[in-house]
Structure formats: structure tokens, C-alpha cells
Amino acid sequence: MKIALLGYGKMGKKIEELAKQAGHTIVYKKGSSLEEGSLNKADVAIEFSVPETAVANITRCFEEGIPVVSGTTGWLDHYKKINTICKNCNGSFIYASNFSVGVNLFFKLNEFAAKLLAPWDEYEVSMEEIHHIEKKDAPSGTAISLAEGIMEHSNKENWTLENPSEKEIEITAKRIKDVKGTHTIMYDSTIDCIRLTHEAHSRDGFAKGAILAASWLQDKKGIYTMQDVLGI
Ligand SMILES: NC(=O)C1=CN([C@@H]2O[C@H](COP(=O)(O)OP(=O)(O)OC[C@H]3O[C@@H](n4cnc5c(N)ncnc54)[C@H](O)[C@@H]3O)[C@@H](O)[C@H]2O)C=CC1
Numbered sequence: 001m002k003i004a005l006l007g008y009g010k011m012g013k014k015i016e017e018l019a020k021q022a023g024h025t026i027v028y029k030k031g032s033s034l035e036e037g038s039l040n041k042a043d044v045a046i047e048f049s050v051p052e053t054a055v056a057n058i059t060r061c062f063e064e065g066i067p068v069v070s071g072t073t074g075w076l077d078h079y080k081k082i083n084t085i086c087k088n089c090n091g092s093f094i095y096a097s098n099f100s101v102g103v104n105l106f107f108k109l110n111e112f113a114a115k116l117l118a119p120w121d122e123y124e125v126s127m128e129e130i131h132h133i134e135k136k137d138a139p140s141g142t143a144i145s146l147a148e149g150i151m152e153h154s155n156k157e158n159w160t161l162e163n164p165s166e167k168e169i170e171i172t173a174k175r176i177k178d179v180k181g182t183h184t185i186m187y188d189s190t191i192d193c194i195r196l197t198h199e200a201h202s203r204d205g206f207a208k209g210a211i212l213a214a215s216w217l218q219d220k221k222g223i224y225t226m227q228d229v230l231g232i
């Protein structure tokens, strides 16, 4: 598979390393001060950049007819607009707040727990996410996806980073050197606490999942999710 990399930071470099090991070729790379190769030679593009440039990067791929997998977080206010552009261009697109297989299974466990705990009012749900100190957005995209999963199955209507009301899920975002991504959902009562945690040991899971999604998407048209890729 011929891959274009839009964004060449920690994730772009990790994807390059693992894609080459798996026999794929990188035909285009774009970072903030780097542009190498030709986007139109790619079978598929993988976009992990910054919130400010994600929409322009993804749109460019649609306009050039290149299927695109995006993992950049923090730009989702523009998700509807991107969907419309994708449809108008007859494009191919997958966004996931987290491409690791483990987190996508964790999303399912989260929904199961939310459904199970919904009738038990004595448990109050909250969440903690911990990431490296360079991370630009808070809370993480994964934490937002987890909160959305809880909201679908409970009386919670929103999430917040501070002073939660009864209808809000409090998310605590911590930034600690070198942490790759740890998400914990807590159901706390006066008697006990139930915790569900996913901890990434490296960025390999995110990168492998993005390559898998790219390979799955390259011959399809339309808008999909990582759940479609994994069939879960
Ligand atoms: N969905 C997932 O599984 C995962 C998502 N992420 C998200 O991916 C994004 C990138 O993460 P990292 O690689 O750790 O960040 P990073 O800060 O190491 O890299 C971002 C890169 O984007 C580049 N960039 C800036 N302007 C650009 C432009 N106009 N076009 C192309 N590239 C540009 C920067 O130069 C930098 O190299 C973040 O939003 C992060 O939250 C990170 C890990 C997993």
C-alpha cells in the first residue's frame, strides 16, 4: 500500500516505522516545515497533525480523491462540514479518537458498564485521562468518546472539566511526562468504587490500528468508523 502521511510528529513517525516494517511505502510526508513526495501517488492518506490544520488536510485528500484516515483530535466542531465535503467529493473517510484495538474494545466495555450501572443511583460516574505534557487538547478525544458512550446509556447529558452538575460527567485531565494515554472510568459510592482502566504502554497500538484502518478503507467509498473496521 502506498501511504501519504499528513502530520509527521510522534504519530506520523511511528506510523512510518510500522508501515515500512509491514512492507508498505511512504510516498508523501507533510509536517509543519516539511513536504516530500506526491500526495496523488498515494492509495490512502493517514492524517495525525494538529487541530488547526486537520480540516484543511482532510479536505485536500477528498479533493485529490485519496481515501483518508484521521486520528487528529480537537477539531470535531467541524465534523459535520467534513462529512458534507466527503459526500460531495464521493470520498472515503474514517475518523477515530483512538485507533487502538484495545481502546475500541474498551469502548464496548464502557457502554456495557454504563447500561449495567444505570439503575444504581448510589454510584456516581466520573473519568480521569492522563497524557504526556505536549498534548494540546483536553480532555482527550478518547475521553470525549467514552463520555458519549456513557451518555447514551445513562441520565448524563454532558461532560465537563470542572464543577459538574447532576447531569454532567466530570473529566479530570492530567498531564504527566511520557504518559502515552491512560483512561479510567470510575463508579464511586459511599461503600465502594468500581474502576475500569485502559493504559497504553506505547504508541504502537494507535499506529497499527491506523494502518489497519487505512488498508481496510483504500478500496471503499463513504464514511466509516473503527467499529466498522473491526466488525464489533
Ligand atoms: N486517534 C488516535 O488513535 C490518536 C490520536 N492522536 C492525536 O493525533 C494528533 C497528533 O499527535 P502527535 O503525533 O502525538 O502530535 P505531535 O505534536 O507529535 O505531531 C503533530 C505534527 O503535526 C505537524 N503539523 C503541524 N502543522 C501541520 C500541517 N499544516 N500539515 C501537516 N502537519 C502539520 C507538526 O509539525 C507535528 O509534526 C493529536 O491530535 C493527538 O491527539 C494521537 C495518538 C493516537
Ligand SMILES: O=C(O)C1=N[C@H](C(=O)O)C[C@H](O)C1
Binding pocket: 073, 097, 098, 131, 135, 139, 140, 141, 142, 143, 180, 181, 182
Ligand atoms: O495525544 C495523544 O497522545 C493521544 N491522543 C488521543 C486522544 O486525544 O484521545 C488518543 C490517545 O489517547 C493518545
